[in-house]
Amino acid sequence: MTGTPLIELVDLAAAYGQVQALKPTSLTVAEGEFVTVLGPNGAGKSTMLRAAMRLTPASGRVRFRGRDITRLSTHGRAREGIILVQEGRGLFGQMSVRENLILGAYTIAAGESVEARLEEVFRLFPRLKERFGQTASSLSGGEQQMLAIGRALMAKPKLLMLDEPSLGLAPRVAAEILDTLGTLNRDGLGILLVEQKAPQALRLAKRVYVLSLGGIVAELAASEVGSHHDLSRFYLH
Amino acid sequence: MPDAVQFIQSLVNGVGVGLIYGLVGIGFCVIYNASGIVNFAQGVFVMLGGMACEVLLRKFHLPLPIAFLIAVPFVALVGLLMEVLVVRPMWNRGSPLFAIILATLATQIMIERITILTVDEQPHTFQEFTLGGPLKIGAIAIPYQLFWIVGCGALMVGLLWLFFTRTRAGRALRACSQNREAAALLGIPVGAMLLLSFALSAALGAVAGILVTPMQAIAFNSGTPFGVSGFIAAIIGGFGNAAGALAGGILLGVLQAVAIVLLGAGFKNVAALTALLFVLFLFPSGLFAGLKPKAH
Numbered sequence A: 001m002t003g004t005p006l007i008e009l010v011d012l013a014a015a016y017g018q019v020q021a022l023k024p025t026s027l028t029v030a031e032g033e034f035v036t037v038l039g040p041n042g043a044g045k046s047t048m049l050r051a052a053m054r055l056t057p058a059s060g061r062v063r064f065r066g067r068d069i070t071r072l073s074t075h076g077r078a079r080e081g082i083i084l085v086q087e088g089r090g091l092f093g094q095m096s097v098r099e100n101l102i103l104g105a106y107t108i109a110a111g112e113s114v115e116a117r118l119e120e121v122f123r124l125f126p127r128l129k130e131r132f133g134q135t136a137s138s139l140s141g142g143e144q145q146m147l148a149i150g151r152a153l154m155a156k157p158k159l160l161m162l163d164e165p166s167l168g169l170a171p172r173v174a175a176e177i178l179d180t181l182g183t184l185n186r187d188g189l190g191i192l193l194v195e196q197k198a199p200q201a202l203r204l205a206k207r208v209y210v211l212s213l214g215g216i217v218a219e220l221a222a223s224e225v226g227s228h229h230d231l232s233r234f235y236l237h
Numbered sequence B: 001m002p003d004a005v006q007f008i009q010s011l012v013n014g015v016g017v018g019l020i021y022g023l024v025g026i027g028f029c030v031i032y033n034a035s036g037i038v039n040f041a042q043g044v045f046v047m048l049g050g051m052a053c054e055v056l057l058r059k060f061h062l063p064l065p066i067a068f069l070i071a072v073p074f075v076a077l078v079g080l081l082m083e084v085l086v087v088r089p090m091w092n093r094g095s096p097l098f099a100i101i102l103a104t105l106a107t108q109i110m111i112e113r114i115t116i117l118t119v120d121e122q123p124h125t126f127q128e129f130t131l132g133g134p135l136k137i138g139a140i141a142i143p144y145q146l147f148w149i150v151g152c153g154a155l156m157v158g159l160l161w162l163f164f165t166r167t168r169a170g171r172a173l174r175a176c177s178q179n180r181e182a183a184a185l186l187g188i189p190v191g192a193m194l195l196l197s198f199a200l201s202a203a204l205g206a207v208a209g210i211l212v213t214p215m216q217a218i219a220f221n222s223g224t225p226f227g228v229s230g231f232i233a234a235i236i237g238g239f240g241n242a243a244g245a246l247a248g249g250i251l252l253g254v255l256q257a258v259a260i261v262l263l264g265a266g267f268k269n270v271a272a273l274t275a276l277l278f279v280l281f282l283f284p285s286g287l288f289a290g291l292k293p294k295a296h
């Protein structure tokens, strides 16, 4: 890896009461890199992402483009360009597709640039344009996930983090969404994708971390996963 | 038996005071939606609005529009200070909501005492905005102030609607009310939104107070009845639903007025609380729960 990483989680750890949901964990994503974190249900994936955004109190440090942002608030981190698409999507269900998208652009200046961002998102997800005036809660699961990602893109993020975006979606829809992530990455967007099982997420990723019982148990190049007997058995099928 | 004139007259008066309840009810909703906090000091903003305006008129001989333009921001500032000095420290420490709600009640008592010390314990009133009323339609008299209440009330509701649907800050406040975490993740400063909700809510209360004082004298402790009625209005409307609170307020005002005519003045609060219990038992999420707010 060359240069300063986009994001560095250094010994990030979090607990819910007595439960150590995330043991001290370190992870980096380079500029423009696609990194996937795999782990079974309850491994601590969501906790890690929440801690990275300071939604959950955590110890350890977070650096973004070399700058220590450990003390920065959740909204401050978003302002820096780190956008998390939450597990369960976190949409504003009673608001329209349009309003959800406009809110996504909260951190960027108003006016023309918002229109330009909207066009960009519609180019990636034409379905959202058709559903423009509908409430978010009236969308199908796949459309909701598209909206969640589209809303995140409205902010012109530098790092996009996604918590199990394919959860609960038909395989074909999930594949379509992950394809889009590939496209975004090819355009230079840094991506940190968290999934339980996803052969496709592995095809897109350059590097893979495996999280289990609250700690990282493996870090390897995506190309190595197929030849790794245990991992391929758990995560490819 | 009361005659038809008396009955219609009471309806007219009920609508006026009901609009005031509605504005107070909306004030409850604004803060509740942003934070989950029920601000029991909501009524005190009504009292402060009327009181500040009266003092500016009587002691400083300011014209009404100027007094209005000073009193409303002054009360908004009080709301802001309340958020910063009372609510925020508890919120940041992760105090349970009920503790914060009790603290708002304590703040109300404190502000009432400060009002006694700085003004006095007497009821105060000032002239109607437009003199020369009431307007007579047959035997029914409509005070000019009622038109001001209806007009300003409608204006406030319209402005609020524009604010919540058309402005960046208004949208962000609604986003916070639906999902605070998701809002923060988009870069919305949730804490600042809470501050804004207190200022907005206080300003709303102040306007209500200034509108109602010519019809109903205001003393240091007048906040409580307005707070209670606004609270009931908000519950009738389905707590958190601003349009519902407005409708709930008008309904409550009319109901009270009718109860006074039919049963006597003593039944005013009986009617209000009966309506509250009725709604809580039969429509626990408000009379208008079925009517989902439309997306914009």
Ligand SMILES: Nc1ncnc2c1ncn2[C@@H]1O[C@H](COP(=O)(O)OP(=O)(O)O)[C@@H](O)[C@H]1O
Pocket: A016, A019, A021, A039, A040, A041, A042, A043, A044, A045, A046, A047, A048
């Ligand atoms: N709010 C919470 N309170 C208590 N325990 C929690 C909470 N959230 C998660 N946990 C626990 O922390 C561990 C990690 O959870 P999570 O990060 O959600 O895992 P994953 O996203 O990998 O499925 C699990 O054992 C889970 O039960």
Ligand SMILES: [Mg+2]
Pocket: A045, A046, A047, A087, A163, A164
């Ligand atoms: Mg999870």
